[in-house]
Amino acid sequence: MxxxxxxxxxxxxxxxxxxxxxxxxxxxxxxxxxxxxxxxxxxxxxxxxxxxxxxxxxxxxxxxxxxxxxxxxxxxxxxxxxxxxxxxxxxxxxxxxxxxxxxxxxxxxxxxxxxxxxxxxxGVAFVVKKGITEATLKGKRIGTPQLGNTQDVALRYWLKEKGLTATKEGGGDVKIQPQENAQILEKFTAGQLDGAWVPEPWVSRLLAAGGEVLIDERDLWPNKxxxxxxxxxxxxxxxxxxxxxxxxxxxxxxxxxxxxxxxxxxxxxxxxxxxxxxxxxxxxxxxxxxxxxxxxxxxxxxxxxxxxxxxxxxxxxxxxxxxxxxxxxxxxxxxxxxxxxxxxxxx
CATH class of the missing domain: 3.40.190.10 (Periplasmic binding protein-like II)
Incomplete structure (x- = not known):
């Protein structure tokens, strides 16, 4: 249930x-x-x-x-x-x-x-600090807008396909930290998050704060x-x-x-x-x-x-x-x- x-x-x-x-x-x-x-x-x-x-x-x-x-x-x-x-x-x-x-x-x-x-x-992307790659995600702190929301599920599924674990409690290979988008931006800017799977305009705001796109979610779907x-x-x-x-x-x-x-x-x-x-x-x-x-x-x-x-x-x-x-x-x-x-x- x-x-x-x-x-x-x-x-x-x-x-x-x-x-x-x-x-x-x-x-x-x-x-x-x-x-x-x-x-x-x-x-x-x-x-x-x-x-x-x-x-x-x-x-x-x-x-x-x-x-x-x-x-x-x-x-x-x-x-x-x-x-x-x-x-x-x-x-x-x-x-x-x-x-x-x-x-x-x-x-x-x-x-x-x-x-x-x-x-x-x-209009959704996985934005990370410059230099982070799929191979270096272990131990990283990644934000999503809320536990169980669309981007949160997308990130967890993508990580699973890559053989990486992430628990609902914030444990596992990748530490997923659900929080409001505005907080994600603040913590990313302050160096307290290594990336986030978010919708626009937060993708653009994270890019303006020095991030780069690791995954454009369109690339994961038929016909984008x-x-x-x-x-x-x-x-x-x-x-x-x-x-x-x-x-x-x-x-x-x-x-x-x-x-x-x-x-x-x-x-x-x-x-x-x-x-x-x-x-x-x-x-x-x-x-x-x-x-x-x-x-x-x-x-x-x-x-x-x-x-x-x-x-x-x-x-x-x-x-x-x-x-x-x-x-x-x-x-x-x-x-x-x-x-x-x-x-x-x-x-």
Missing amino acids: ITRRQLFAGSASLGLLGALAACGGDDSDSGTDGIAKELRLGFFPNLTHATALVGVKEGLFTKSLGSQTKLTTQQFNAGPAAVEQIFAEALDATYVGPNPTVNAFVKSKGKIVRVIAGAASG RFVITNLIVRTEFLEKYPKTVKALLQGHVAANDAIKSDAAGSQQAVSDQIGKLTGKPLKLDLIKKAWPTLEFLNDPIASSLTAGAQHAEEVGLLDKVDLKGLYDLKLLNEVLKEKGETSVTQP
């Missing part, structure tokens, strides 16, 4: 989450005719969440939701923390990585969440494409407020269209939002360097999520899972059809 510790490091007990769920969102999302009065949306201040950052900054979600639904946003550092809020019914939808998505689906026995769209592929961010929603919210979820997806698709049609404007929007959310603006030149490593798309690339789940199983962070029912792309395809865009295959 999957333990709570494996799924949500440092999270509250299931009983506490149940208690939170009992009192969460009673009135905030009550509406009529499939339209909620409020939509609570989560995302991260990362380049891999540019769809959300652009959508919020340019008012695309607010426009698509209309006057009947208030948009409330909340930022997170890593997926497990966002999923905790989904479980507590304190969040209705969130942009999140594939492994926390799988964890949430499995822990709730397929009941709590649904993937309703993809958002981004790529893998889901790094998708959009999930609480199943109950989806069933109760399909019109609001469709409106959210209209904003989502509009944001991805804006990113494709106006890269420069989108880069500026991302820079502005990251600065607003973290207090540390990301320089445009760093964003421009990182941009080519990312692809923003509506397809959730389900095959890579399935592979990621298998990787989590192999490193002991997940039991064998059945992901049937995880995806519900009906509303996304309705939106794409109305815009004359290519539909996404339902897994």
Whole structure:
């Protein structure tokens, strides 16, 4: 059986989450005719969440939701923390990585969440101090955003394939130290970490602090494409407020269209939002360097999520899972059809 510790490091007990769920969102999302009065949306201040950052900054979600639904946003550092809020019914939808998505689906026995769209592929790398190679990783201290998050699993699986051990407690050949991205940067700069497996913009920030890329994660996947961010929603919210979820997806698709049609404007929007959310603006030149490593798309690339789940199983962070029912792309395809865009295959 999957333990709570494996799924949500440092999270509250299931009983506490149940208690939170009992009192969460009673009135905030009550509406009529499939339209909620409020939509609570989560995302991260990362380049891999540019769809959300652009959508919020340019008012695309607010426009698509209309006057009947208030948009409330909340930022997170890593997926497990966002999923905790989904479980507590304190969040209705969130942009999140594939492994926390799988964890949430499995822990709730397929009941709590649904993937309703993809958002981004790529934009992740293993950055190390100059001079460190695969052959010299033993004894090194490596950061990840959070135990069990997408990058944490990717690092542990890669190390396993290289014949290196890494325990959940921070032991083994390579000492993995999960912590917030901002702390990773501080400790790397101070010489207290030897590297980190992180998403953008933290890759660029570590490079600016003197690091170098040991592994570009795109090189580990077929066609260099893998889901790094998708959009999930609480199943109950989806069933109760399909019109609001469709409106959210209209904003989502509009944001991805804006990113494709106006890269420069989108880069500026991302820079502005990251600065607003973290207090540390990301320089445009760093964003421009990182941009080519990312692809923003509506397809959730389900095959890579399935592979990621298998990787989590192999490193002991997940039991064998059945992901049937995880995806519900009906509303996304309705939106794409109305815009004359290519539909996404339902897994």
